[in-house]
Structure formats: C-alpha cells, structure tokens
Amino acid sequence: MKTMTDNFMISFLQRFDEHPFDVKIHGKTHHIGNGNPTFVVDLKEDIEGKELLTSTSLALGEAYMKGNLEVEGDLFEALDSFLGQMDRFSTDRSKLKKLMFTSQSKKNQEKEVTSHYDIGNDFYSLWLDETMSYSCGYFKHETDTLYEAQCNKVERILEKLCLKKDMTLLDIGCGWGYLLIRAAKEYGVKGLGITLSHEQQKEFEERIEKEGLTGQIEVARMDYRELEKSGRQFDRVVSVGMLEHVGRANYELFVKNVDSVLKPGGLLLLHYISALKEYQGDPWIKKYIFPGGMVPSLREIIHLFGDYRFYTLDVESLRRHYYKTLRCWEQNFSGHRQEVEEKMGTEFARMWELYLSSCAATFHNGIIDLHQILVSKGVNNELPMTRWY
Template sequence: MKTMTDNFLISFLQRFDEHPFDVKLRGETFHIGEGNPAFIVNLKDEIQGKDLLTSTSLALGEAYMNGTLDIEGDLFHALNHFLGQMGKFSMDQGKLKKLIFSSQSKKNQEKEVTSHYDIGNDFYRLWLDDTMSYSCGYFKTERDTLHDAQCNKVDRILKKLYLKKDMTLLDIGCGWGFLLIKAAKEYGVQGVGITLSKEQKKKFEERIEEEGLTGRVSVELMDYRDLKSWDRTFDRVVSVGMLEHVGRDNYELFVKNAEAVLNPGGLLLLHYISALKEYPGDPWMKKYIFPGGTIPSLREMINILSEHRFYTLDVESLRRHYCRTLLLWKRNFNDHRSEIEEKMGTEFARMWDLYLNACAATFNNGVIDLHQILVSKGINNQLPMTRWYE
C-alpha cells in the first residue's frame, strides 16, 4: 500500500484527507489520510488532471457514470465522508461559464426545467411515493414511511398558510398537484397551480377529475414571469421546490410576481433548497440533473422579501428531513434498478443513483439546506400570536 506517489490523480486526491480512504488503481492501493479507510475507490483507468482542475465535480461524476470509478460498498457512506470537503474541489469558472451561468430567458429556462421533469411520469412513479411528491418530506417519528412524511410535509405547509374555507390558493411550480388537491379537500379552498411541465400538468388534470375537484382546482402551463400580467389575485401563495430553478438574477423578479398576485395581508410560503452563502452551483449537477439550477442563500431571500415589504413570520430548516427523504428515494430507485436500466440505460441509472446519494450526503453535511419561509404581504394582525401550526 502506498501513500506517496508521483501520479497526479492520487496526489490531487490527497487533499481530501479529512476521512481516510483507499484508492485502487492498476493493481496498486494508495492510502489517503490517516487511519483505517472509511471507504474504497476502485479506478479502472486514470482521470485526466486537466479535467480534475477544470471541475472536480464533473471529472469524478462522469467517471462514476461511465464506470471508470466505482465504490466498494455503500455509495452514500462513501459520499457522506467525501462530500463534506467540497470546499476543496477545483472549478474553473472561466472555462465553465456557459454551463455555470446559462441563459435565464423564458425559452431556455422552460427547456431546462422540462429536461428534468418531463423524463416521464412512469419513471418518477417507480420511486416516488403514491402522492407523487418530489420534494422534502417531514418525519414526525422514526417510524414514518415516505408516504407519511410527504403527507406530513403538506399538512404542515397548509397549516402554516392558515387556510379558511373558500380562500384562494396559488401554487407556483405545482408539480403533480398533491398539495392543491389536499388543500381543496380538507380546507375547501379554490386552488390554481402553474407549471412548465406538460407531463405534470397531464397527471394533475387526471387527478383533479378523479377526485371530483373540477371547477375547484385547476392547473395552467405558465411561466412565473407571466403572473404580474395575469388578471387574478389570491389570498395565499405557495411555492415548493421551484425557486431553485429561477436563477440568481431572477430571485427578485420571482418575488415581484408573487407580490403582484397576492392580496394585501396575504401569506406567501417558500419551500426551497438553500445554502449558507451565495454559490454559482455545481457543474456536474447543472450539466446532468438540473440545468440552470442555482441554490439561493437564506439571507439573500430574506433581504429581497423585506425590500418588498414582506414581513417574516417563520423560518424553519428541514435539512435532515431531506437527507432521510433522499435515502428513501434512493432505496426505492434501486429496488427498480433493473427496470430503469433496461428502459433508460446503465449510465442513466448510475447518474441518478449518484445524484440521489450525493444530495443526501450534501444535506447531511450541511453543504446545502432546506428552508421554509413564511411571510405576509404587509402587516397581518389577524393571525394567532403563537405558532398555530404546532
């Protein structure tokens, strides 16, 4: 076993020595860090130094996708030890400018969003729970299933919104519609959802009919930027897992459009993946999973909201809930691995498995977070003075 080498790849990996691991390459084993290895990396071939320096994330991610790099044992276990050190990754923003800072035009953002969400309802149905909720769940107990957690999450959001019968509720980025259907059935609200995904809209409309909610709930193919010119207003506005697709230059535009359709004193709840500071985003994630995706920091969203006279009522972190959600998705995904590989190919399956495990690890390590922010448009003195949703 070696610890010293003139191999650039091994020398590069030695910077990630917070948790010891072994690298096996061409019959040799190289030890990184001190102590017993927490995980083992198998390399079938070299990874080019220039690629590692341009983007460590892309170089390692693509090597895993194509099978050049593999992990002995549990992938999450390895990534959980490794990805807490993402601050040591290299990224040449000059070379990656088009990838990192893609166009935020309507046309391009529609293309980016649909590239992820229009993979097909049949694909998502394999590993999501039957609510078809593709966002962080909320686990009240250790015994909660994924379905329990998704129902808990929606219940918590609806309680925070302090809904009353016949209120109007807009869901920006409504997904497959579970939240609005539950709001209409349990609170008697009038609900409207907007999405850019034709696949989601199709499934949502089927659900509306199945639930007998025609005339009470509807869904539109619409860009959030068109809300300002829409001749409608709502008592409540919610957005779950959509803000990440807006792009840093458009966060204020998003808030302006939400403000335009929200009645005075109305409540807005944002549920989104967040970061401690403002980062441009991860190259591998942007290239293969969420093109154009950028994670807002908590502080920048609070700042923008306050500039538009939104009063902050509540902020909650669900970071560890998202880690658990992703691990359950990962389990479901791999329970259907052979079927997914048959339909989508081995590289696609490895890519998505890496995505789910890597996201779980980055949430667990605090690289990313999940926040719910509840605000009112102007002062609302009609709300309870204590946390009514607890």
C-alpha cells in the first residue's frame, strides 16, 4: 500500500521538474528534475492522491501547516522554484465550489474581513513596521528600510492625488490610519477612513486623539456599499489593498459607490493586488488566510472605469516592490516566530510563514502583480501634464 502511495506521489511531483529537488518518503530519497537538488521535501506522512488532485495547494499547504511536510533548505527558495509552476497544480473547482465561491453579502464579507484583520493588533505589530502599513511599500533606494519604504509609498500616493489644504479625502479600507494621518498633517486635508475591522478602528481612533487630529479626520466602521446613501462628497478617494475583498460580482458596485461620493473632477487612486487574467484564486489562501479573497485582473477594472466616465491618468506596477516588502515581513516574522508560536500555536505560526513566503514567491514569479491606478471623474484639465511624482 505504501509503495502504491509513494509511486503516485513521485509520479505526481514529476510534473514540477523545472527546478531539481529531492523528495524523502518512508526513508527513501527520490530525485525530481535534472541536476543537483536545490531543496529537499521530507514527507513525514502520506498525502492522499485524491487530495492532491482535488487541490494541490490545499493538500501541500495543510501538510506543511501540520508538520507532515518539511522543507530542508530555504523555504522561500523552495517555494520560488515550485510556485513558478502553479499552472501544473490540480484544482477541482466543482468539489471546491463552497470554498471558491463564497457569499458576497455584507454580513458574510464583514465576517471574512474581520477573520483576518481582527487577529489582533499585537500580532501585526510584531512584524509590520512602525506605521502599521499592511500593504506594498515603495523602495526608492536599494538600502531603504521597510519603514522608509512604507513612508515612501504613502508619500507617492499623496503626491499622485494632488492634495491641497482643506480638501476632503476618503480612504476606503483605511487600515490603522497612517495614510490619512499623514495627509491631514502634511496637506491640511479633512478625511474619513472606513474599515470593517474592530481592531483597526480602535487603533486608528487612538492615533487620531494622540496626533491631535480630532475633528479633522475620523474613522468609521462602514461597508463601501453604504457610501452611496451616506450623502457625503469628497475631493479625493483612495483605496489601498481593499479591492481584493470586494469579489468579482461586486467590482462595478464598488466603482458605482465611489462615483456617488466623488466630486466632478475629483481623483481616485486604487492600489490593489492584480493579475494578468481573471481567475478564482488559490484554495489554500481562501481557506486559511483571506476567506472570500479575489485578485482582480488589471483589464477588468480598467474596463469598468469607462462606463462611469472615469479617465485613466496613470497605471503603475509595483510588483517587485511587493516582493521586497514581503521578504521584509518574512524576516520580521521569523525574528518573532517564537512569540507567535507561544501565543497562537505552532500550526498558526507555520501557516503564516508559509503564507508570507509563498506570496513573496508568487510576486517574484509574476503570478500576481500590484497596480496603482489613478483616474479622474470626468475631465480634469487642472492637473500637471507630466508624471510629476
């Protein structure tokens, strides 16, 4: 029985032969690919063939989380070699229907978002930088620290928005509030941040009071779908790392709600993880990291803008910046691994180290991208004619 299982496993793994590696099963070592192995996969327990065929991602991801699969060598390097071949993964979408196509109702999406962002501010503060920015940084220089890269990112976004004193700025999915606080202090704008996370709202409110910005900026727990009925109007709208939670069926609803609160001639900057083509996402990520998450393609979002007379002014890819950001997070997380394990358990710690390393690998391989899109509502002839930032 073990021989049959071993034979299937080795046969299955032969499809990932672009980069040579070894596999240890029941005391025997098997070689995959040509050349010297760059890493070793040590299988402590069998993985059922039907699990690999239903979802290669889930089967291998769960085995790693539980310690049934170990990687000898650098985890990122192994994943970077392996995930560049994701087109060879098996995914039975009919069997994974409930996981891949979750409800996009307000109630369910709030539950999905809070399941990730309400893990705890103490947890995120262990490995994020001082700004508590949980999105792609911008590395102006090779020597930039993570903190400097996050400050650069916010500076770049605010410059693209062409802010002026007393303008109003809406941040959809505001996180812990660093962007709005900086906009208020440096440009004198008035702002509103909305989030579905209790933990983020609590931290942001404390920051507003600490920075002496009460009355100038505010934070509210609000779904983007409530904007249209809010009666509010803004000169500028920004959304960083939130569109991934909206879901394909609701992209137009998102744009429609932004349109309802953005003044004529106003600017929207959308910063989000993107893809070349439309696909339903990764089963392991959806089950354990971002329930309901969906990566929009660049083209489907650009396509929607024309229907609302949003003129596309600028599109910038920050893919390699996100790769570098994730490597920084990975290093920080590794430095606090013992604390995470003591607080959250071994399986949780292994899950998050796999998540951070695998995301770095997918950005490095171009499987996913990160785009910033700047658009104006209608024609705006008052903006600089050059890429001023």
